Structure formats: structure tokens, C-alpha cells
Amino acid sequence: MEIICPIDKQFSDQIAALLEPPSPHEVQKYFEELLATRQCRCLKVKPTAYHGKGVYAETDFKESDLVLKDQMLAGAQHSSNKVDCLVCSYCFCFIGSIELQIGRKLFLEQLGVSPNSESHMQKDCYNSGSSVGEDDSDVEDQQVSGKCASSPSKDKIPLPKDVVESLFNGEMQLPYSEKFPLPPIVSCPGGCKENYYCSKSCAEADWESFHSLLCTGEGSKSSSTKALLKFMEHANDTNDIFLLAAKVISFTILRHRNLKESRHEGKGKHVISESRDFSLLLEAWKPVSMGYKRRWWDCIALPDDVDGSDEASFRMQIKELAFTSLQLLKAAIFDEECKPLLSLEMYGHIIGMFELNNLDLVVESPVEDYFLYIDDLPLPGKEEAEQTTKPILDALGDDYSICCQGTAFFPLQSCMNHSCRPNAKAFKREEDRDGQATIIALQPIARGEEITISYIDEDLPFEERQALLADYGFRCRCSKCLEEA
Numbered sequence: 001m002e003i004i005c006p007i008d009k010q011f012s013d014q015i016a017a018l019l020e021p022p023s024p025h026e027v028q029k030y031f032e033e034l035l036a037t038r039q040c041r042c043l044k045v046k047p048t049a050y051h052g053k054g055v056y057a058e059t060d061f062k063e064s065d066l067v068l069k070d071q072m073l074a075g076a077q078h079s080s081n082k083v084d085c086l087v088c089s090y091c092f093c094f095i096g097s098i099e100l101q102i103g104r105k106l107f108l109e110q111l112g113v114s115p116n117s118e119s120h121m122q123k124d125c126y127n128s129g130s131s132v133g134e135d136d137s138d139v140e141d142q143q144v145s146g147k148c149a150s151s152p153s154k155d156k157i158p159l160p161k162d163v164v165e166s167l168f169n170g171e172m173q174l175p176y177s178e179k180f181p182l183p184p185i186v187s188c189p190g191g192c193k194e195n196y197y198c199s200k201s202c203a204e205a206d207w208e209s210f211h212s213l214l215c216t217g218e219g220s221k222s223s224s225t226k227a228l229l230k231f232m233e234h235a236n237d238t239n240d241i242f243l244l245a246a247k248v249i250s251f252t253i254l255r256h257r258n259l260k261e262s263r264h265e266g267k268g269k270h271v272i273s274e275s276r277d278f279s280l281l282l283e284a285w286k287p288v289s290m291g292y293k294r295r296w297w298d299c300i301a302l303p304d305d306v307d308g309s310d311e312a313s314f315r316m317q318i319k320e321l322a323f324t325s326l327q328l329l330k331a332a333i334f335d336e337e338c339k340p341l342l343s344l345e346m347y348g349h350i351i352g353m354f355e356l357n358n359l360d361l362v363v364e365s366p367v368e369d370y371f372l373y374i375d376d377l378p379l380p381g382k383e384e385a386e387q388t389t390k391p392i393l394d395a396l397g398d399d400y401s402i403c404c405q406g407t408a409f410f411p412l413q414s415c416m417n418h419s420c421r422p423n424a425k426a427f428k429r430e431e432d433r434d435g436q437a438t439i440i441a442l443q444p445i446a447r448g449e450e451i452t453i454s455y456i457d458e459d460l461p462f463e464e465r466q467a468l469l470a471d472y473g474f475r476c477r478c479s480k481c482l483e484e485a
């Protein structure tokens with residue numbers, strides 16, 4: 001079956017212009033401005049000899065130095081992780097309190113809420129109060145690790161319902177939990193029961209950048225919240241990467257509206273023209289235009305369980321899935337002046353950009369820190385505390401330490417090329433308790449050197465590395481690969 005998206009045909013020239021890779025000059029200028037707004041003078045983004053753009057050191061870094069803290073352009077917590085962790089929908093730090101994190105998870109489990117149905121819950125039950133937390137403990141090795149995964153619950157001993165409820169509603173306080181304060185919960189300004197924040201500033205920033213168009217509450221600016229719910233249900237049932245694509249589209253539409261407004265203000269109200277001005281859309285799209293892109297159904301790796309002879313039909317299924325998702329999104333956030341954004345070609349390239357660039361979003365759980373603290377207490381304080389905490393640990397089982405998990409696109413980190421002998425790595429330190437990407441030097445890096453990270457396990461044998469990197473669409477020719485080839 002051939003998929004025909006009318007917008008692809010109607011706006012083919014504009015879509016081609018939006019997807020045209022920016023010139024080296026535009027790239028350099030854009031990143032210079034971005035780095036200047038972040039007051040970062042230690043890095044530069046410029047063309048490499050062989051693989052598009054890359055990130056270069058503008059200063060000398062020592063081993064273990066922080067090279068970059070990158071604020072995401074857009075990110076999302078996995079739907080399946082939302083039962084386990086309640087985090088700020090903008091910066092992804094944990095919110096509420098230790099008691100609320102534990103009580104909410106056990107409460108939802110007792111209700112039989114499966115991870116995928118959590119996002120459809122419409123309960124305003126997260127408004128408990130607690131104070132803002134800070135964590136400035138020492139550096140610790142923290143890569144994405146197995147302990148973050150939700151494990152099959154074995155030998156869990158359920159807590160009585162009233163205990164779970166009193167944890168959840170803040171009536172019960174756990175011993176020493178005041179040592180792990182979390183920011184109090186701020187509700188969504190649009191009134192939906194999906195998004196919660198650590199502060200008013202995060203709530204406002206999310207509203208202005210993404211959420212006003214994607215909110216299902218009364219204050220939503222979407223064209224139909226009913227259609228939005230259908231879109232979200234489809235994404236939760238199929239692939240939650242569509243939620244991130246919706247964020248990027250919403251981000252661009254909202255930027256376009258702001259740019260238009262400021263241009264009108266500049267000209268005076270009486271000269272407002274309703275004609276479509278494509279240069280505004282190009283400008284609104286600029287931050288996303290910088291990401292390396294290919295169509296999702298062309299670049300997605302063939303899963304192990306799909307036979308090579310079925311590749312064409314697999315890729316067609318992916319394209320159909322994207323088309324279905326796009327139809328649902330279009331009904332929810334249609335914008336006449338940004339119509340090219342809602343073409344299948346653009347949707348495919350946005351998701352393909354995530355496929356080729358995204359970094360796992362991981363934020364360690366303060367609940368794990370709390371139980372480790374109790375475990376380290378000297379006697380007899382430990383025994384006393386454990387009378388309360390042991391039954392809770394028994395109810396949580398192995399799931400007590402699940403971290404926030406998701407995926408995010410980072411503007412600067414995504415410019416870093418791969419090497420099987422990298423000089424830096426994505427590495428969360430003890431104090432990195434939100435969704436920002438942290439890149440640390442693995443060895444001394446001299447000014448002028450390219451900063452590289454490894455996209456895969458660089459200790460694998462040569463052929464295995466090349467096979468994994470084929471999923472990113474290239475054959476590696478780094479110094480290690482050239483030596484081993």
C-alpha cells in the first residue's frame with residue numbers, strides 16, 4: 001500500500017528547504033550564539049574533515065574535567081517509567097518527598113495500574129508539600145546501568161493499604177527522610193493531571209516552550225484535547241518516541257507564533273499581514289534544523305527478530321505507524337501557517353533525528369540514596385529506623401532503586417562524533433540530579449582537539465563494533481578501527 005501524505009506534495013519545496021542541512025557558516029554562527037548564551041567559552045562546533053560537524057576543545061581539559069553540561073532541546077520520560085518515578089516534566093528532577101515517591105508507586109501498583117496506562121490517569125493526587133532539596137555530594141561513577149531497569153517483582157511482601165495511603169498523602173513520615181528533601185510539587189498551569197513541576201519557573205518554561213499545545217487540561221491551546229488524548233493513547237500503546245516528536249513540533253509552532261508576534265509589534269498593529277511568511281518558519285525551526293537527520297523508516301536498525309528478506313515490509317510498517325500517529329497529532333495541534341511541519345517527510349526526519357542522536361535520559365533516584373543511608377546508620381539507630389523501613393523495602397522488592405528513564409535530544413552533545421577510542425564520555429556525577437547531559441574528559445584533551453564520545457561499548461571486538469555502528473549509518477574509521485582493520 002502506498003502512503004500518500006497530501007502535505008508532502010503540497011509543500012514539497014518548503015519541506016526540502018526545511019530539511020536542507022544548514023551551511024557550515026550557519027552552523028558555526030548558531031552554535032557560537034548558543035555557547036555565548038551559556039557563557040561557555042571552552043568549546044566550538046565546526047566542520048570536521050570527514051563526518052559533518054563536530055565539537056572541538058577551545059581550552060585544555062584535564063582527565064575527569066567537566067567538558068559540557070548540556071540543556072536538552074526536548075526530552076521525555078518513558079511512559080513505562082511514570083509509575084515508578086514522579087519527576088519534574090521540564091527538568092526531570094525528582095519531586096514531592098521520599099514518602100510520596102514510595103507511596104505513589106505502591107499505591108498505583110495496588111490499583112493495578114500498569115506502566116502504560118498510568119498516563120491516562122486523571123487523579124489530582126500529587127499535591128503534597130515538602131521543601132526544595134539540594135545534593136552536593138562527591139563524584140561517583142554513574143553510567144546508565146542495570147539497576148535502573150524495572151525488574152520482575154520477586155518475593156514482594158505487600159504493605160497494608162492504609163500504610164501505603166498514609167505514605168502517599170503525607171501523613172506518615174519516614175525516619176531521617178528530612179535529610180533527603182525534594183522540591184514541592186507545582187501543578188500544570190493548564191490544569192492537566194499529566195505534568196507536574198519542581199518550580200513555577202519550570203512550569204512556565206515548559207508551558208511556553210512545549211506544553212501549552214500538548215496540555216489536555218482546560219487551559220490547553222491545542223485545537224482539540226480529545227484528539228490529543230487519542231494521539232497520546234496511540235503513542236503509549238505503540239512507541240512513546242511520538243510524544244517527543246510532538247514536543248519538537250509544538251516547540252517550533254510556538255516559536256513561530258512568538259516570532260510572528262514580535263515582528264508585528266515591531267511593525268505596528270495596523271500593518272499586520274496575514275500572508276504566510278516562510279522565513280519565519282525557517283527561523284522557528286532553526287534549533288531543530290541543526291540536528292543530523294535521516295528518515296526514521298530508512299535509518300532504524302532492523303530488529304534481530306526480523307529476517308533480512310522482510311526488511312522492505314518492516315520499513316513500510318514503520319512508515320505506516322508514523323503516518324497513523326501523525327494523523328492523530330494533526331487533528332490535535334493543527335496550525336495552518338506551520339503546515340509543512342505536519343508532513344510525513346518532516347515527521348519521519350524528526351524521529352530519525354532522535355534515532356541517530358538521542359542520549360538516554362537518566363536521573364538517579366533519591367529513594368535509593370535514602371535506603372542506602374538507613375543501611376549505613378550506626379547501631380542502634382539503624383535497628384530502630386529499620387523497624388519502619390524494612391517492611392517498605394520488602395514491599396518495593398528489587399524495584400526500590402529505579403531511576404528516572406527517558407530519552408532526550410541535546411543540541412551540543414548531539415554534535416559529538418563517535419570514536420572507539422573516545423576522549424570523553426556521557427557520565428552522571430553524584431550531584432547531577434536532573435535531565436541535563438554531562439560530558440566528562442576521560443583523559444587530558446588539548447585545545448584544538450576534537451571531543452569524541454563512544455556511541456557503543458568500545459571494548460567489543462572490531463566486527464561487533466562495526467555492526468553496531470552500522471545502525472548509526474557509518475563505518476568507523478577512528479584510529480583504533482584503522483589499527484585493527
Ligand SMILES: C[S@@+](CC[C@H](N)C(=O)[O-])C[C@H]1O[C@@H](n2cnc3c(N)ncnc32)[C@H](O)[C@@H]1O
Pocket residue numbers: 051052053054290291292356357413414415416417418419472473474475476477478
Ligand atoms: C550524533 S551525530 C554527530 C554529529 C554529526 N557529525 C553532525 O554533523 O551532526 C551522529 C552522526 O555523525 C556521523 N558520525 C559520527 N561519528 C562518526 C565516525 N566516527 N565516522 C563516521 N561518521 C560519524 C554519522 O553520520 C552519525 O550518524
